Amino acid sequence: MRKDLLGIKDLSSREIEVLLETAERFKEVSEREIKKVPTLRGKTIINLFYEPSTRTRTSFEIAAKRMSADTINISASSSSVVKGETLLDTARNLEAMNPDAVVIRHPFPGAPHMIAKEIKASVINGGDGAHEHPSQALSDLLTVKEKKGRIEGLLIVIAGDIAHSRVARSNILAFKKMGAVVRVVGPPTLIPYGIEDMGVEVSYDLGEAIKDADVIMMLRIQLERQKGGFFPSLREYSALYGLNLEKLKSARRDVVILHPGPINRGIEIAPEVADGPYSLILNQVTNGLAVRMAIFYHLLGGKE
Amino acid sequence: MILIKDGRLIDPSQGLDGEYDILIREGRVEKIGPRGSIGVEGCEVIEAEGLWVIPGMIDMHCHLREPGYEYKETIRTGTLAGLAGGFTALVAMANTDPVNDDASVTRYILEKAEKEGMCRVCPVGALTRGMKGENLSDIGELREAGVVALSDDGRPVARSEIMRRGLEYAKAFDLPIISHCEDPDLSKGGVMNEGRVSTLLGLKGIPSISEVIMIARDIALAGFTGGRLHIAHVSTREGVQLIREAKAKGIEVTAEVTPHHLTLTEEALKDFDTNAKVNPPLRTEEDREALIEGLKDGTIDVIATDHAPHSPVEKEVEMDLAAFGMVGLETALPLMLRLVEEGVLEPLSLFEKVTVNPARILGIEGGSLRQGSRADAVLIDPGKEWVVDPSLFHSRGRNTPFKGWKMKGKVVKTILEGKVVYG
Numbered sequence: 001m002r003k004d005l006l007g008i009k010d011l012s013s014r015e016i017e018v019l020l021e022t023a024e025r026f027k028e029v030s031e032r033e034i035k036k037v038p039t040l041r042g043k044t045i046i047n048l049f050y051e052p053s054t055r056t057r058t059s060f061e062i063a064a065k066r067m068s069a070d071t072i073n074i075s076a077s078s079s080s081v082v083k084g085e086t087l088l089d090t091a092r093n094l095e096a097m098n099p100d101a102v103v104i105r106h107p108f109p110g111a112p113h114m115i116a117k118e119i120k121a122s123v124i125n126g127g128d129g130a131h132e133h134p135s136q137a138l139s140d141l142l143t144v145k146e147k148k149g150r151i152e153g154l155l156i157v158i159a160g161d162i163a164h165s166r167v168a169r170s171n172i173l174a175f176k177k178m179g180a181v182v183r184v185v186g187p188p189t190l191i192p193y194g195i196e197d198m199g200v201e202v203s204y205d206l207g208e209a210i211k212d213a214d215v216i217m218m219l220r221i222q223l224e225r226q227k228g229g230f231f232p233s234l235r236e237y238s239a240l241y242g243l244n245l246e247k248l249k250s251a252r253r254d255v256v257i258l259h260p261g262p263i264n265r266g267i268e269i270a271p272e273v274a275d276g277p278y279s280l281i282l283n284q285v286t287n288g289l290a291v292r293m294a295i296f297y298h299l300l301g302g303k304e
Numbered sequence: 305m306i307l308i309k310d311g312r313l314i315d316p317s318q319g320l321d322g323e324y325d326i327l328i329r330e331g332r333v334e335k336i337g338p339r340g341s342i343g344v345e346g347c348e349v350i351e352a353e354g355l356w357v358i359p360g361m362i363d364m365h366c367h368l369r370e371p372g373y374e375y376k377e378t379i380r381t382g383t384l385a386g387l388a389g390g391f392t393a394l395v396a397m398a399n400t401d402p403v404n405d406d407a408s409v410t411r412y413i414l415e416k417a418e419k420e421g422m423c424r425v426c427p428v429g430a431l432t433r434g435m436k437g438e439n440l441s442d443i444g445e446l447r448e449a450g451v452v453a454l455s456d457d458g459r460p461v462a463r464s465e466i467m468r469r470g471l472e473y474a475k476a477f478d479l480p481i482i483s484h485c486e487d488p489d490l491s492k493g494g495v496m497n498e499g500r501v502s503t504l505l506g507l508k509g510i511p512s513i514s515e516v517i518m519i520a521r522d523i524a525l526a527g528f529t530g531g532r533l534h535i536a537h538v539s540t541r542e543g544v545q546l547i548r549e550a551k552a553k554g555i556e557v558t559a560e561v562t563p564h565h566l567t568l569t570e571e572a573l574k575d576f577d578t579n580a581k582v583n584p585p586l587r588t589e590e591d592r593e594a595l596i597e598g599l600k601d602g603t604i605d606v607i608a609t610d611h612a613p614h615s616p617v618e619k620e621v622e623m624d625l626a627a628f629g630m631v632g633l634e635t636a637l638p639l640m641l642r643l644v645e646e647g648v649l650e651p652l653s654l655f656e657k658v659t660v661n662p663a664r665i666l667g668i669e670g671g672s673l674r675q676g677s678r679a680d681a682v683l684i685d686p687g688k689e690w691v692v693d694p695s696l697f698h699s700r701g702r703n704t705p706f707k708g709w710k711m712k713g714k715v716v717k718t719i720l721e722g723k724v725v726y727g
Contacts, residue, residue, distance in 0.1 A: 108623060108625070110623045114576065129624070131505055192503040194499050194500035194501075197503075
């Protein structure tokens with residue numbers, strides 16, 4: 001088994017299948033009265049978070065705890081970062097305490113890759129800048145697979161700020177590897193140069209783009225992008241690229257909607273849509289937990 | 305007297321490529337003659353059988369870091385690296401601390417070079433005071449103190465008005481302005497070429513137009529003012545084309561390219577190697593081919609290293625935080641020789657880019673082994689294979705993406721004013 005999980009890019013479709021199968025089995029653990037298995041007893045997992053995160057950090061932490069691992073959370077505000085320690089020095093210091101895995105969330109692409117080369121512990125990418133967020137993509141795969149029974153041949157539309165989204169990149173790679181067709185849609189300013197080379201279709205019209213979609217994945221729009229000149233106003237962004245019931249009318253009746261959270265209600269997604277029957281947003285969260293247990297299992301469970 | 309005999313002399317300044325012996329006396333070339341034509345009596349003989357003999361190379365773009373950043377490089381270590389790489393003159397950029405925007409700094413650099421330098425150092429003066437792009441430096445005084453060109457390299461001159469006045473004013477001193485062409489607004493926050501790879505890695509891109517727009521602007525200004533413009537480290541296909549067209553129109557513009565832009569593409573950053581983070585960034589294969597084409601047809605006059613040493617503190621960090629730049633002095637020659645190996649350039653047209661052309665643009669002596677010239681020469685073993693090990697560099701900088709590369713071609717001896725100073 002591999003040492004690290006740095007990105008979907010490195011995984012084969014077979015590895016992805018195995019992770020999803022394992023995650024399906026682990027879902028049951030979270031439904032028990034006593035939500036704990038001894039699989040990772042005696043293992044130490046460090047959550048090293050250089051960006052604020054509630055969902056992902058909590059999910060990794062609960063996943064580790066339900067497998068009986070010891071977890072420690074380090075967030076940038078309380079760590080030596082403010083004292084000017086480099087990432088590599090932080091990693092080396094953590095390594096000296098002999099952890100089994102380090103989950104890292106970092107604002108800069110490649111940060112997990114950098115420490116993975118440096119330490120013996122498994123490194124799990126919990127999101128690196130606009131690069132990758134593999135555990136999110138795996139949970140999205142699982143969510144779609146549960147609902148649709150398959151991934152292959154589905155049309156996945158990813159909408160919004162593609163340029164700055166690690167979720168978009170990991171999901172493009174993940175769904176493509178599993179045989180889906182992927183289309184991205186957003187204002188041209190937020191569709192990065194050369195994205196076609198990742199094998200996706202590109203559209204600038206949300207209403208058109210979702211007509212034949214099996215899955216619509218809305219991305220969070222960071223409110224500060226407006227200042228960067230990427231779009232004129234939130235009002236216009238919401239009108240053109242927000243998913244509301246009106247636009248959804250043109251979609252297929254069996255379409256499902258995903259959003260990695262946290263959602264900006266009323267901006268990229270209307271409340272009626274987020275809370276509607278086709279929304280799988282909370283399933284993603286539940287599955288995220290199972291997927292993270294599967295990741296720990298495969299990276300740490302096999303080692304004795 | 306020294307006699308370099310039995311070697312293959314390649315001297316673009318005289319159009320010579322053949323077996324010639326070179327007699328050196330009192331630091332000057334006394335005589336050049338066909339192999340075996342010069343008597344050996346009374347001479348120290350340097351046997352160059354199987355070797356190439358070229359004029360000492362001139363690197364018209366490097367960063368020696370002194371004063372101010374001695375932890376990255378010093379004039380001592382930088383010039384030693386130069387000799388090891390086959391360079392006998394280094395043109396040192398002005399972005400030191402303090403910036404070389406004042407005659408006193410120029411004098412300091414030249415005195416330091418005189419005392420501790422291993423080869424010639426030709427300082428570049430800052431075009432604007434503090435390289436802030438607001439007021440011109442005291443260019444006349446800088447010229448008097450010995451600068452060979454003017455440049456705010458590393459800090460592109462954003463204001464067109466300042467660039468215009470600089471090009472005009474420098475005409476009085478016949479100094480070229482070396483322009484780092486980059487629109488800071490367009491490249492703000494970027495760490496690598498904007499393209500397929502930056503999209504894949506989620507890294508912020510520096511678009512090619514950031515360079516193209518500024519090359520276009522500076523060419524327009526050079527045409528308007530009649531000033532002398534030299535485009536530093538061109539990296540884009542469109543940039544090469546603009547320079548080609550400007551030359552055809554008779555605008556006084558010259559240009560350089562680095563060995564790394566001729567060799568590598570954005571793909572070198574795929575595994576987040578911060579040593580491949582340079583500015584201008586490594587571009588696409590299409591750009592690389594256009595640069596080679598530009599070298600071939602003479603659009604690009606010069607190959608210069610943009611040697612930019614950094615300490616590990618600045619490179620062993622996240623890509624976004626890493627400093628731009630790579631060292632180049634000790635890998636330039638074999639990377640250039642690849643162009644000969646691949647049949648792109650004949651040795652004569654390759655070496656003119658690092659000898660006679662930079663000497664002509666800068667108006668400095670050197671780059672020639674014509675009778676009476678300074679006897680700066682390099683003996684090269686073109687077939688010598690070696691592997692790049694940065695820990696063996698003479699430079700203080702170890703920041704190279706070529707670590708572990710198999711190279712062909714190495715400096716055997718470097719001769720400065722008739723003295724063997726390396727090898």
